[in-house]
Every structure is written in structure tokens, then in C-alpha cells.
Amino acid sequence: MTNLPFKHLARRVRGALVICLVLGLAAPAAASALNVYAASSLRDVFTQITSSPMYNFAGSNQLQLQIERGAPADVFASASPQEARALFKQGGCTRPVTFATNKLVLIVPTSNPGSVKSIFSLRSGGRTLAIGSASVPVGSYTRALLRRLGLSKILQTNTVSQEPNVASIVSKVALGSADAGLAYVTDARIARDRVKMIRLPRYAQPPVRYQICQVIRSGVDAAGAKAFIASVRSGRGRALLKAGGFGLPPRR
Amino acid sequence: MIEVDRRDVLRLGAGGVIAAVTAGLVPPTAGAQLPAPTPIDDDIAFLSFATVAERASRDFYRAAFRRAKSGLTSPQRRHINRVASAKRGHILLLNAALGSDAPLSSDFVTILPKGAVKTRARILALAERLERLLVRVYLNGVAFTEDPATRLFLGRLLAYDAEQVAWLRGVSGHASKAGLFSPIELEAAAAELDAFLSTPDFPD
Secondary structure (H helix, E strand, C coil), X not given: XXXXXXXHHHHHHHHHHHHHHHHXXXXXXXHHCCEEEEEHHHHXXXXXXXXXXXXXXXXXXXXXXXXHCCCCCCEEEECCHHHHHHHHHCCCECCCEEEEEECEEEEEECCCCCCCCCHHHHHHCCCEEEEECCCCHHHHHHHHHHHHHCCCCHHHHCEXXXXXXXXXXXXXXXXXXXXXXXXXXXXXXHCCCCEEEECCCHHHCCCEEEEEEEECCCCCCHHHHHHHHHHHHCHHHHHHHHHCCCECCCCC | CCCCCHHHHHHHCHXXXXXXXXXXXXXXXXXXXXXXXXXXXXXXXXXXXXXXXXXXXXXXXXXXXXXXCCCCCHHHHHHHHHHHHHHHHHHHHHHHHHHXXXXXXXXXXXXXXXXXXXXXXXXXXXXXXXXXXXXXXXXXXXXXXXXXXXXXXXXXXXXXXXXXXXXHHHHCXXXXXXXXXXXXXXXXXXXXXXXXXXXXXXXX
């Protein structure tokens, strides 16, 4: 009788020790994992370049805000220079460098229920359109493009859903919840079995530039961040970016 | 008689001033101040198109000027050079009107068709094609721009480029075409302009 509780206790202590050991071994690994905060349009290509870091993919403005509030990021890759530069100006990251470019395309579901033939088709109104919200890079690029085309009014004449990132725009269109959307060509390519791409006039294309920097904070994995940035800008990284449909800035 | 300020003459060169005054891009009197364009909403579209298309046209004129054995006479080459310089000035004005919406010079590269500046006939034909495109877009802009100062600016650019069309037709031996220019929608104009553009960091 008296042995039973002791045995039970011993088993519990042993179990606790095992858990502690496992946690103890795992903790340094988790602590040393590099934290990469990157624009959601980089999800596919970054995970191909290396799968080892802990990734946080979201809208660039959202990520910038998280880093400003002390999120444990080591690397920040934004879909426009604005966010990375803002962080740099505050002393929150090293000088950002451009590592990729992109383009906007109009996407429609493959069945094209809205009969959208070109961006100018949207002038007639009455369709549903998915675009990025004004605060995310894809949203501000979209608005710049529409201004250059003289089509800002289509945001009033069509039903517009404002999405927090480019992935939501593509999935809305792919699912048929929107007749059309404006997204990066790289994201449209990933969903090409479900969406059709319609080219936009070149003169109206805003320059979509991705920038990357190492976050400056106490406890940052500077060496890991530098190695990650170097791998993105390496020959292999550039080849994978190119294969993913991104444009490349000239080598410096 | 149009009066020309001496400083303008020194700044732009006599030929440039003559061209600019006749095109209405230099104020006729020294004190005349034209209102600065303050584009409203989609007025930006005409200015954005213009700055990219004028750049393509300037690049073409420059390439034509550099080609010494195209068959153009020296005065014709000099005229083309002056037009390229004037267009540079127009692009600066367009960019100033666009402010932060102005495309950067690194955003686009002009792609000229193969052999575009090889012969006199090709130069004159392509130059006219580009100028006519610009004139027709400016006509559309004059009709639909909301801001009066932007409309005036587009009108002045229209006058200048229409004069180049007349010069090109004169040099090529064609009498001025009877009839009027028709405005062109940006959709059609963009398709035409696309043939001359490439994005340097994002080749198609």
C-alpha cells in the first residue's frame, strides 16, 4: 500500500525529468531559430531558398508595426521600400537593399464570370473587385496604377473588397468571390490553375521593389540574419526568385 | 510680335526659344506667369502617359540625331536635336506637375524597333507615329482634364507636338493631311506605347 504512492511519485518525477530534458534540449534550438518577417508574396520563394528560419508572412505594414513594437524579428523583407526605409530611419534595421522586383496583373477566375477582358472593362462598373487595402504595399501600388490609367473611379463603381495582403486577393478571385483582383504576377502564377492573368499597360506599372534588412534590437541573431540576406541575394537565391516570376535588380 | 526675354534665349538657345515660343511653352512676355498644373484625381493619367511617351519620343530623337548616315541633312539633324532638348524640358515640367506620382527615369527603358533610325524615311515615319500618338492623347486630355491649369499645360504640349507633326510631314514631302486629329482613349494609346517600353529590372 505505502509503496504505491511512492512508485507513482517516482514515475511522475521521471516523467517530469524527461519533459525537462526534452525542453532543455529543444529550448536552445528554438531560441536560436532565425525569425524572418517577410511580405506574404514572398512565402513560396523564401521557403524554397531555406526552410530553416521561423517565418512570419503577412502584409509589410503589419510586420513593420510588429517589429516597431518589439517583435523578435531578425530579418525584415518588405514588398515596398516604404516600410523597410521607415524602420531604417528609426534605427530599427540596417540600410535596406533591393533584392527583387514585381509587377501587377489583373486576375480573374478561370471561368471569368464577370467577362473582364481588360482593366478598362471595369469602367462599366457593377462587378466585384478584390484589391489590397491602402495601407499594404499591394494596395498602394494598385491605387497608383489606377491613377496612372485614369481609372480611380472604378473603386466607386464596382463593389470593392479591401484585403490585408496579396494572398487574400488571389484566394478571393480563385474562389470566385470576386470577379477580378489586382495582385502581383508572382502570386497570380502560383494560382494559375484557378485564375487567369490579364496584362496591364506598361507605362502605368508602378515600380514594385522588395527590400530586405537586418533588424536592430537586443538579442538579434545578426550572424544568422546576415547569412539569410546573403542567401537571398546569392546566385541560387536569385535563380529561385527568377523561377518564381520575380524580377531582379542588377547585381551590386 | 512676340517678345522673348534675353535670359530665355540664353537658357534655351535661339532655336529652342523659337520652337518653344511658337509652341506656347515659353510665356510670351517676361512677366507672364502661367498657373502651375494641379491635377485633380484622374488628371494624373494624361500627365503620366505624357511623361513616359515624351521620354520614348525624346530617346528616339536622340538616337536619330546620333545616327550620322541616316540621310537626314545637317539642318534636319540639328532640328531633331533641338526637339529632343525641348522634350527634355517638357518631361521635367510634366514630372514637376506629377510630383510624387512621377515615374522615375529608371522605371522604363525605351525599346526602338530594329533599324528604326537606319534611314531617313524610317526616322520620319516613326517620329510622326510617336508625335501623332501624343497629339491625340493630349486632345483627349484637353477634353477631359478637370484642372484648368493642367488642361492649359496639355494644350501647350499639344501645340508643340502638332508643330513637330507638321515639320515631319513637310520634310518627308507629304503635304499636310486634310482633316482633323481625333482624340485617342488611353486604353488604345497605352497599347501603342507598350511597343516602345520595357521595364529594366523586369524583362518580359
